Amino acid sequence: MKIKCIAVDDEPLALEMICTFINQTSFLSLEAKFENAIEALSYLHQNEVDLLFLDIQMPDLTGMELARVLERRNTQSSTRIIFTTAYDQFALEGYKVDAMDYLLKPFDYEEFLRAATKALHYFQNKTVIKTSDTEQKDYIFIKVEYQLVKVMLKEIIYVEGYKDYVKIHLNTKESPVLSLTTLKNMEEILPEESFMRIHRSYIISLDHIVSISRNSVNMGKSTLTVSDHYKDSFLKFIDKWIS
Numbered sequence: 001m002k003i004k005c006i007a008v009d010d011e012p013l014a015l016e017m018i019c020t021f022i023n024q025t026s027f028l029s030l031e032a033k034f035e036n037a038i039e040a041l042s043y044l045h046q047n048e049v050d051l052l053f054l055d056i057q058m059p060d061l062t063g064m065e066l067a068r069v070l071e072r073r074n075t076q077s078s079t080r081i082i083f084t085t086a087y088d089q090f091a092l093e094g095y096k097v098d099a100m101d102y103l104l105k106p107f108d109y110e111e112f113l114r115a116a117t118k119a120l121h122y123f124q125n126k127t128v129i130k131t132s133d134t135e136q137k138d139y140i141f142i143k144v145e146y147q148l149v150k151v152m153l154k155e156i157i158y159v160e161g162y163k164d165y166v167k168i169h170l171n172t173k174e175s176p177v178l179s180l181t182t183l184k185n186m187e188e189i190l191p192e193e194s195f196m197r198i199h200r201s202y203i204i205s206l207d208h209i210v211s212i213s214r215n216s217v218n219m220g221k222s223t224l225t226v227s228d229h230y231k232d233s234f235l236k237f238i239d240k241w242i243s
């Protein structure tokens with residue numbers, strides 16, 4: 001498979017080095033390169049991209065700011081990010097925006113290839129099979145260990161995300177089902193009319209809500225916090241729920 005990439009860095013030499021590394025990696029396809037994040041964002045609005053090699057410290061719009069814009073954007077895009085930076089203090093921030101990896105400058109091709117290979121494994125092993133946009137189904141398939149398991153949407157109470165895997169809590173099982181995927185991937189596949197993300201770590205089923213407050217949701221056996229990042233959309237949902 002070919003992973004469609006773009007590279008963004010305001011330092012011309014660094015940008016050319018990343019482009020060279022991409023071009024010499026057989027499973028990567030360089031679609032475009034940019035010296036500022038604003039031009040990259042415009043391109044991303046018009047084009048599907050799998051992987052973004054993104055510098056953090058840039059004028060006008062930083063790489064971290066661009067990552068947050070992409071995270072908030074209402075889209076089915078699954079663009080993943082590998083940050084490239086000379087500053088290691090941004091590692092925690094990169095985790096917060098679900099970055100795939102973090103390359104600390106100066107890095108060599110071996111380090112680049114390690115991060116790129118991690119991306120290849122991710123795209124090769126996407127653990128949820130998406131149904132057609134024109135065909136609504138009442139189930140999904142998820143990869144559990146070495147097999148695909150069918151999960152009925154009506155059985156999902158909520159999904160709990162960790163760094164590299166999720167726990168899917170079902171009303172038919174005592175223990176959650178574990179799958180090696182990301183919460184962002186689950187958010188993309190679960191129908192938005194039935195599921196809502198309320199926290200960096202939680203997606204809930206609207207059908208399984210027992211009670212709500214302005215800051216939390218009771219899902220029966222669990223009460224989950226609504227984070228500030230998702231509070232506006234949640235409050236809009238509450239308004240509809242009580243109207």
